[in-house]
Amino acid sequence: MQQQSDELDALLRGLPSDLASRVGALDGLDGLLEIVMDLGRPPEARFAGREELLSQREVSAEDIAYVISHIGQFGGDNRAGIERTLHRISALRNRAGKVVGLTLRVGRAVYGTVEIIRDIVESGKSILLLGRPGVGKTTMLREVARVLADDLGERVVVVDTSNEIAGDGDIPHPGIGRARRMQVPTPSLQHAVMIEAVENHMPEVVVIDEIGTEQEAAAARTIAERGVQLVATAHGNTLENLMLNPTLTDLVGGIQTVTLSDEEARRRGTQKSVLERKAPPTFQVLVEIQAYQRVAIYLDVAQTVDAILLGLPVSPELRERGASGEIERSTKEPSRAPAEAVERRSTPRNGLGEGLRETIKVYPFGVSWNRVEDAARGLGMPIAIVREPDDADVVITLKNYYRRKTPRLRNAESSGIPIYIARSNSSSQIASALASVVELRRGPEDRALEEAREAIESVANGTRDEVELAPQNAYVRRLQHELAERASLSSRSTGHEPLRRVQIYR
Numbered sequence: 001m002q003q004q005s006d007e008l009d010a011l012l013r014g015l016p017s018d019l020a021s022r023v024g025a026l027d028g029l030d031g032l033l034e035i036v037m038d039l040g041r042p043p044e045a046r047f048a049g050r051e052e053l054l055s056q057r058e059v060s061a062e063d064i065a066y067v068i069s070h071i072g073q074f075g076g077d078n079r080a081g082i083e084r085t086l087h088r089i090s091a092l093r094n095r096a097g098k099v100v101g102l103t104l105r106v107g108r109a110v111y112g113t114v115e116i117i118r119d120i121v122e123s124g125k126s127i128l129l130l131g132r133p134g135v136g137k138t139t140m141l142r143e144v145a146r147v148l149a150d151d152l153g154e155r156v157v158v159v160d161t162s163n164e165i166a167g168d169g170d171i172p173h174p175g176i177g178r179a180r181r182m183q184v185p186t187p188s189l190q191h192a193v194m195i196e197a198v199e200n201h202m203p204e205v206v207v208i209d210e211i212g213t214e215q216e217a218a219a220a221r222t223i224a225e226r227g228v229q230l231v232a233t234a235h236g237n238t239l240e241n242l243m244l245n246p247t248l249t250d251l252v253g254g255i256q257t258v259t260l261s262d263e264e265a266r267r268r269g270t271q272k273s274v275l276e277r278k279a280p281p282t283f284q285v286l287v288e289i290q291a292y293q294r295v296a297i298y299l300d301v302a303q304t305v306d307a308i309l310l311g312l313p314v315s316p317e318l319r320e321r322g323a324s325g326e327i328e329r330s331t332k333e334p335s336r337a338p339a340e341a342v343e344r345r346s347t348p349r350n351g352l353g354e355g356l357r358e359t360i361k362v363y364p365f366g367v368s369w370n371r372v373e374d375a376a377r378g379l380g381m382p383i384a385i386v387r388e389p390d391d392a393d394v395v396i397t398l399k400n401y402y403r404r405k406t407p408r409l410r411n412a413e414s415s416g417i418p419i420y421i422a423r424s425n426s427s428s429q430i431a432s433a434l435a436s437v438v439e440l441r442r443g444p445e446d447r448a449l450e451e452a453r454e455a456i457e458s459v460a461n462g463t464r465d466e467v468e469l470a471p472q473n474a475y476v477r478r479l480q481h482e483l484a485e486r487a488s489l490s491s492r493s494t495g496h497e498p499l500r501r502v503q504i505y506r
Contacts, residue, residue: 007085007086007087007107008029008032008106010082010084010085010087011035011082011085011087011104011106012024013070014067014070014071014082014089014104015035015066015067015104016063016066016067018055019035019043019054019055019063022054022055023035023045023054026045026052028047031047031048032045032046032047032106033046033047033048033105033106034046034103034104034105034106035054035103035104035106036101036102036103036104037059037063037064037067037101037102037104038059038092038100038101038102039058039059039060039061039064039100039101040058040059041058041059042054042055042056042057042058042059043055043059043063064099064100064101064102067089067102067104068080068099068102070082071089071168072168072169074091074099075162075163075186075187076185076186076187076188077161077162077186077187078090078091078092078093079091079162079163079164080168081107081163081167081168081169082167082168083167083168083169083170083171084167084168084169084171084173085107085167085168085173086107086108086109086142086164086167086173086175087104087105087106087107087167087168088104088105088107088162088163088164089102089103089104089105090102090103090105107164107167108139109139109142109173109174109175110136110139110143111143111146111175112143113136113139113140113143113293114140114143114144114147115321115325115327116293116295116319116321116327117140117287117295117297117319118147120285120287120297120299121144121147121148121231122152123285124229125229125284125285126224126229126230126231126282126283126284126285127144127230127231127232127283127284127285127286127287128232128233128234128251128252128282128283128285128286128287128301129141129231129232129233129234129287129289130233130234130236130237130238130239130241130242130286130287130288130289131233131237131288131289131290132237135289135290135291135292136289136292137209137233137289138164138165138209138233140289141165141207141209141231141232141233142165142166142173142175142176143175144207144231145158145165145176145177145179145205145207145231146175146176146177146179147177148179148205148207148229148231149176149177149178149179149205150177150178154204154205154229155201155202155203155204155205156176156178156179156180156203156204156205156206156207157179157180157181157182157197157201157203157205157206157207158172158176158179158180158181158182158206158207158208159182159184159190159193159194159197159206159207159208159209160172160181160182160183160184160209161184161187161190161193161209161210162187162209162210163183164209165181165207165209166179166181179207180201180203182196182197182201188405190208190213190216191213191215191216191218191219192219194206194208194216194219194220194223195219195222195223197223198222198223198226198228203228204228204229205228205229205230205231206223206228206229206230206231207231207232208220208230208231208232208233209232209233210233210234210235211232211233211234211235211248211251212234212235212247212248212413212414213247213405213413214247214248214250217247217248217250217251217282218250220232220251220282220283221250221251221282224282224283230282230283232283234248234251235248235413235414235415235416236248236416237288237416238288238498239252239286239288239298239301239304239305239308240308240473241416242286243255243305243308244418245416245418246418246419246420246421246436247413247418247419250278250279250282251281251282251283252277252281252282252283252286252301252305253277253278253279253280253281253282253301253302253305254277254278254279255275255276255277255278255305255309256275256276256277256278257273257274257275257436258273258274258275258276259272259273260272260273260274274309275309276306276309277302277305277306277309280302281301281302281305283301284300284301284302285297285298285299285300285301286298286301286304288316288498290497290498293320293321294318294319294320294321295318295319295320296316296317296318296319296498297316297317297318297319298314298316298317299317304316311447313470313471315331316331316498317329317330317331318330318331318499359382359383359384360381360382360383360384360393360394360437361383361384361386361391361392361393361394362376362383362384362385362386362392362393362394362395362396362434363385363386363387363388363389363391363392363394363395363396363412364385364395364396364397365389365395365396365397365401365406365408365409366397366398366400366401366425367396367397367398367422367425367430368425368430369385371425371426371427371430372385372396372430372434373385374427375427375430375431375434376434378427378431379431379434379435381434381437383434389408389409389411389412389415389417390411390412390415392412392417393417393418394417394418394419394420394437395409395412395417395418395419395420396420396421396422396430396433396434397409397419397420397421397422398421398422398423398424398425399421399422399423402419402421418437420433420434420436420437421433448469448470448472448476448479448480449476449479449480449483451469451470452469452479452480452483452484452502452504453483455467455469455504456483456484456487456489456504459489459504459505459506460487460489465505465506466503466504466505466506467503467504467505468494468501468502468503469501469502469503469504470501471495471498471499471500471501472500472501472502473498474500477493477500477501477502480502480504481493481502484502484504489504489505489506490504490505490506491503491504491505492505
């Protein structure tokens, strides 16, 4: 049975009295997500699926100053809290650094969310949690720390960068139980505190929220190699997102291009250049949090990454907790035989960029735009240069710029945008970086479209009445639907993400 504690009174005491009264009178406060106060605009309370105006008057500078005086200090990430609560207050600043807006996010300790993965937590394996913002990663992480410390008696240290796991102030929130908490002075020092936790405090478990940089990924590997159980979240929604992110791909073992001998390529039935996992994954288990109380679990990350690189179908274990508290488990069986995937993988390609139908938006940082375009043309790779990293699919930069961690690169990395590093500004090095993008993006799409063409042929010639394809992302499914439409056949998408798939029929 789940229990929830939100300590809403502490948040209301930090609001101007008229706004606090209005919030307290709203219906369904257990679903309150956040309160937004922007200078010169009416304040709002936001719930899942609705918003409520708290006043017709505009927020004044005095209102914002009142709230700031009742909360803790803002850190380098513009976040503050209220002591011994889980509430988070984030600031919007103008160019002079003055706070002109506040987002007061309601923090809740939810007890019982870990039950859906409790057996994995108790196994002692290192676990990586992924999921979109707001899906409950930090809530589950907090509960994991409490269960390991209180129920299993483990020595647990929480590395709490933004005080989201254990709340603001010097005394950690009871939501983490007996686990110890190490605060981080600035986000850029998280990797150093991670190592310090292991070297100074001899934990059996280290819990970390939001691994987002190459240094943090390296620190995570160091911790795991010392035999410490690691439970963490990372930027990215799915395992494949992580594999495509060169900054964080080491968490799942890293990916490298390997050139096979002629004999080995013939034996495998593939081309000479193939992608392979570089090292053992830092995390043995990966959990994609798809929705509240619904997860997809990859119980063997090494085996799963290898299968994806080989073009084989993968089938995570799906778990969903019903209203009665019972956990339903299912495993989606692969819809095609591995031999078919190997056969399709051996299809030759003439150009490196052949088969890439989607234009990739590239933001070059400190790199010559002309050389990026020239290198892309040489690879046969469709790209579009964009002027802002927020608009990009990938960022190309040089090693010295990446080391400096300028705000634009740091923000792009925090948003989960893959950053590819060229060793120099030469055309050959830029082409090498772009080739890495192509190698990771091309294979699965080509195989999916080839599978669709084979299905269309078998339906068109009457061999089969209907063919169900392997699960794909929304972009690839759209391409498959277009192929079916051109062949004057019908198609539909069925199932739920990430197992949603296309069916082709007459």
